[in-house]
Amino acid sequence: MNIYRNRINDNEYIVYYSDSRNMNNIKDGQIQLIFTSPPYYNLKDYTTKPKKQENQIPHSPKTYNQTYDEYLRDMYNIWKECARVLADTGVLIINVDIIKYKTKNGNILPIPFDFISQCAKIGLGCKDIWIYKKLTGVPFQFGKKLKNRHEYLLVFSKTNRYKWNIDEVREPYPKDYIYPEGHKRRNSIGQAPSSVWEYFPPFQTGTRHYHYCPFPDKMVDRAIKLFTDRGDWVLDPFLGSGTVVARAKALGRNGIGYEINKHFSEVIERKIDTTEYEIGLKKQERLKIDK
Numbered sequence: 652m653n654i655y656r657n658r659i660n661d662n663e664y665i666v667y668y669s670d671s672r673n674m675n676n677i678k679d680g681q682i683q684l685i686f687t688s689p690p691y692y693n694l695k696d697y698t699t700k701p702k703k704q705e706n707q708i709p710h711s712p713k714t715y716n717q718t719y720d721e722y723l724r725d726m727y728n729i730w731k732e733c734a735r736v737l738a739d740t741g742v743l744i745i746n747v748d749i750i751k752y753k754t755k756n757g758n759i760l761p762i763p764f765d766f767i768s769q770c771a772k773i774g775l776g777c778k779d780i781w782i783y784k785k786l787t788g789v790p791f792q793f794g795k796k797l798k799n800r801h802e803y804l805l806v807f808s809k810t811n812r813y814k815w816n817i818d819e820v821r822e823p824y825p826k827d828y829i830y831p832e833g834h835k836r837r838n839s840i841g842q843a844p845s846s847v848w849e850y851f852p853p854f855q856t857g858t859r860h861y862h863y864c865p866f867p868d869k870m871v872d873r874a875i876k877l878f879t880d881r882g883d884w885v886l887d888p889f890l891g892s893g894t895v896v897a898r899a900k901a902l903g904r905n906g907i908g909y910e911i912n913k914h915f916s917e918v919i920e921r922k923i924d925t926t927e928y929e930i931g932l933k934k935q936e937r938l939k940i941d942k
């Protein structure tokens with residue numbers, strides 16, 4: 652098995668180029684946050700440009716000849732592994748969407764809702780559902796479906812004792828906020844984010860098209876800050892371009908990723924290696940990194 656391993660400031664970053672249905676390199680209960688986005692069944696043909704993405708879905712190299720039930724069975728096995736490695740105080744967040752185009756009878760494939768039922772069977776209760784509102788996307792509308800501008804963020808935990816560092820993710824109140832400055836309903840640090848998470852998906856075009864679906868850095872940061880402390884372990888079993896491990900590094904957490912497609916090793920390792928450690932940086936310096 653190919654492995655990337657790096658150690659910086661007492662933290663460790665590990666990428667296994669292998670199938671996350673088996674994560675036996677990770678101990679039971681080791682992980683505090685799993686933040687991930689699996690393949691959305693057959694939504695994208697990952698076997699074509701920009702990088703060959705064979706084995707995108709286990710058992711279905713190149714051809715996408717899996718049935719929806721076979722896809723769900725594979726995902727179930729991965730959620731079972733996630734449940735095993737997750738701490739009792741930990742959280743699993745799955746970013747996923749329904750499939751609504753090109754389905755056989757025009758009915759949607761309810762992937763998020765099937766995942767919720769699967770996770771319930773293995774002791775992962777769904778604690779919340781947030782919306783990832785994509786501020787850019789395909790500008791067209793197809794058939795009798797509205798154009799897609801959102802996906803789901805499903806939040807699971809084994810218990811109600813999961814970490815909740817809400818003060819770490821508070822943000823300034825808007826100028827016209829309903830309660831004025833000094834009102835008892837205003838928190839002195841700032842307001843908690845809402846369930847709608849708005850971000851621009853990373854720019855992906857031409858020569859900068861390195862992966863089909865990278866996470867926005869700031870979306871991952873918010874989850875890491877909310878659900879983990881420095882030194883905790885963060886995992887992405889579908890690492891893609893490496894965002895989650897890179898952001899774990901930026902925020903002084905430990906990171907582990909699994910990526911079945913070795914074509915991404917260059918992208919992943921560059922992303923992790925070039926990500927700066929942001930803890931302790933002054934606000935001005937952090938803003939520079941944001942740009």
Ligand SMILES: C[S@@+](CC[C@H](N)C(=O)[O-])C[C@H]1O[C@@H](n2cnc3c(N)ncnc32)[C@H](O)[C@@H]1O
Binds near residue numbers: 706895
């Ligand atoms: C939706 S993409 C994730 C993109 C990622 N969020 C990012 O920021 O770049 C899903 C990734 O999972 C990988 N993958 C699919 N099945 C896998 C498996 N069984 N084990 C490990 N990786 C897998 C695919 O190759 C693909 O890169």
